[in-house]
Amino acid sequence: MPDTPTRSQMVAGAAELLGRRGLRAASIRELAKSSGAPLGSTYHYFPDGKVQLVTEAVRFADELTVRTLAAALDNGPVAGLRAFVEMWRRVVVGSDFRAGCPVLAVSVQEPDEGVEEPLRSAAAAFERWTELLTQSLRDHGADAEHATRVATLIVAALEGTVAICRAQRSITALDVTAAALEDAIRAAIR
Known part of the structure; x- marks a missing residue:
């Protein structure tokens, strides 16, 4: 199906709703409503229903993150980390601590049987983010094994920290985690 402004808006709205409510709490009706599109449009653009829309919303969130990381990583792994942190800061603070990562939201809830896309x-998505960070760390002097460990730590720590920030309604954990991750990067690229 060709991409249209309505379809793109529906995917972006679904990603936002997933980040706020999670996979199980987001019905196809709510996913359509979050984008301002009529329910009939949902099935027109996404004939496989919720599974297709959620899958595309995850891919949308992945692409946004990849673009953010890739652009910043041109300036090194610390710059990439800082961009990643700022992206999550905008999401969490901009939603008054109500939104998190739609990719994580889909990851932590068991899909219906046979619906694993x-x-x-x-x-x-997590693999792509980790690979981008790993490559940047390697490009800046980290050995392959250490680069993979630190990149995995970055993705896992930030995803978990976003959840902590939402629960505490404070950005403090993000600042503390970011500082520790910068230390880990500097240790890896010495």
Whole structure:
């Protein structure tokens, strides 16, 4: 199906709703409503329903993150980390601590039996983010094993920290985690 402004708006709205409510709490009706599109449009653009829309919303969130990381990583792994942190700061603070990562939201809830495409897309997203960070760390002097460990730590720590920030309604944990992750990067690229 060709991309249209309405379809793109529906995917972006679904990503936002997933980040706020999670996979199980987001019905197809709510996903359509969050984008301002009529319910009939949902099935027109996403004939496979919620599974297709959620999968595309995860891919949308992945692409946004990849673009953010890739652009910042041109200036090194610390710059990439800082951009990643700022992206999550904007999401969490901008939503008054109500939104988090739609990729994580899909990852932590078991999919219905036989409906695993959103989970596969989420796994692929985490892998892409980790690979981008790993490559940057390697490009800046980290050995392969250390680069992979630190990149995985960055993705896992920030995803978990976003959840902590939402629960505490404070950005403090993000600042503390970011500082510790910068230390880990500097230790890896010496």
